[in-house]
Amino acid sequence: MEAAGPPTQPPAPHPLVAPLSFLLGKWRGEGEGTFPSIVPFRYGEEILFSHHPSKPVISYTQRTWKAASGDPMHAESGYWRPRPDGSVEVVIAQSTGLTEVQTGSYDSEKKTVTLQSELIGNAAKR
Amino acid sequence: MEAAGPPTQPPAPHPLVAPLSFLLGKWRGEGEGTFPSIVPFRYGEEILFSHHPSKPVISYTQRTWKAASGDPMHAESGYWRPRPDGSVEVVIAQSTGLTEVQTGSYDSEKKTVTLQSELIGNAAKR
Numbered sequence: 001m002e003a004a005g006p007p008t009q010p011p012a013p014h015p016l017v018a019p020l021s022f023l024l025g026k027w028r029g030e031g032e033g034t035f036p037s038i039v040p041f042r043y044g045e046e047i048l049f050s051h052h053p054s055k056p057v058i059s060y061t062q063r064t065w066k067a068a069s070g071d072p073m074h075a076e077s078g079y080w081r082p083r084p085d086g087s088v089e090v091v092i093a094q095s096t097g098l099t100e101v102q103t104g105s106y107d108s109e110k111k112t113v114t115l116q117s118e119l120i121g122n123a124a125k126r
Numbered sequence: 127m128e129a130a131g132p133p134t135q136p137p138a139p140h141p142l143v144a145p146l147s148f149l150l151g152k153w154r155g156e157g158e159g160t161f162p163s164i165v166p167f168r169y170g171e172e173i174l175f176s177h178h179p180s181k182p183v184i185s186y187t188q189r190t191w192k193a194a195s196g197d198p199m200h201a202e203s204g205y206w207r208p209r210p211d212g213s214v215e216v217v218i219a220q221s222t223g224l225t226e227v228q229t230g231s232y233d234s235e236k237k238t239v240t241l242q243s244e245l246i247g248n249a250a251k252r
Contacts, residue, residue, distance in 0.1 A: 054197045057221050061203070071180045077187070077203040078219030081249065089249035091225045093204030093217040095183050099225035101247045121227045121245040123207065123215035 016056035016082045019108035023049040023058065023080075030067060042067035049080070057081055060092070082106070090115060097123035142182035142208045145234035149175040149184065149206070156193060168193035175206070183207055186218070208232070216241060223249035 013021045027047040034040045045064045051057070063075040078092035090102040099121035106113045139147045153173040160166045171190045177183070184206040190199040204218035216228040225247035232239045 052198045055221070057201075059201065059203075059221075072178045075183075075185065075205070077185075078225075079201070079221045079223070081221075081223050089223055091219040091223055091247070091249055093219040093225065095181070095185075095205045095207075097205070097207050097215050097217055099204075099217045099219065099227055099245070099247055101225055101249045103249065118249075119225070119247040121217070121225055121247050123217055123227045123229065123244075 011053045013051055014053050014056045016084065017051055017053075017058060020058065020080065020082050020088070020106055020113075021051075022108065022111045023113075024051055025049060043073060044070075060090070088113065088115070099123075137179045139177055140179050140182045142210065143177055143179075143184060146184065146206065146208050146214070146232055146239075147177075148234065148237045149239075150177055151175060169199055170196075186216070214239065214241070225249075 012018070013024070025048075027049075028045065030042065030044050032040055032042050043064045044067055045062070047062045048060070050059045058080040060080055061075075061077040064073040065071060066073060075095040076092050078090065081089040081091075083089065087103060087105055090100075090104075092100045092102070094100065100117055101119040102115040103118050104113060104115035138144070139150070151174075153175075154171065156168065156170050158166055158168050169190045170193055171188070173188045174186070176185045186206055187201075187203040189201040191197060192199060201221040202218050204216065207215040207217070209215065213229060213231055216226075216230075218226045218228070220226065226243055227245040228241040229244050230239060230241035
């Protein structure tokens with residue numbers, strides 16, 4: 001039986017978000033952490049970029065977990081704010097008690113984003 | 127028919143989180159915003175406090191929406207970190223491009239939390 005109508009399309013993103021729409025969705029992967037002073041560890045990671053078309057903002061959450069047990073490790077969340085001048089601002093809160101402001105630029109054809117940390121807030125040092 | 131076993135209990139929270147466990151869950155409400163220079167507006171609000179018992183951290187998300195249309199308004203997210211000395215640190219990223227560190231104390235019997243803003247990061251002023 002044919003469908004009665006066209007498939008439902010997600011609404012178009014906000015015009016400022018459109019060039020960054022390649023980010024939208026849920027990204028998952030696995031990796032290995034290494035550092036000279038610690039035992040290497042394997043972890044899982046999930047990043048979610050979500051967006052409502054009425055706002056020029058992308059909501060961002062990231063979390064990692066131990067591959068062996070599934071127990072949570074680092075997590076962070078915040079907002080990506082593409083600006084009319086082609087730059088992007090990112091504000092993040094981290095589960096370790098840090099806040100961060102990052103700024104940078106993006107190339108929507110190459111699907112790249114370049115960010116630099118501009119400000120760090122540390123709840124433990126105030 | 128009787129249930130075959132006891133009901134499933136959620137795992138006990140992390141000992142540092144236990145005194146703040148009255149926060150955990152999803153909170154919803156409605157309100158009215160007023161300010162001399164704007165037309166009063168009604169809004170809906172949802173706050174979610176979630177927790178994994180292996181980490182002494184509470185994940186926090188808050189969002190508001192216009193009561194009439196459901197369109198999103200302000201949102202923020204971050205982490206609440208109860209400390210062994212009885213204080214609590216809160217780190218937040220806001221959809222408006224701000225980060226914030228708050229610190230304070232809580233009373234688990236009265237179910238109150240008192241927070242003070244300690245640091246503000248502003249992505250637009252750097």
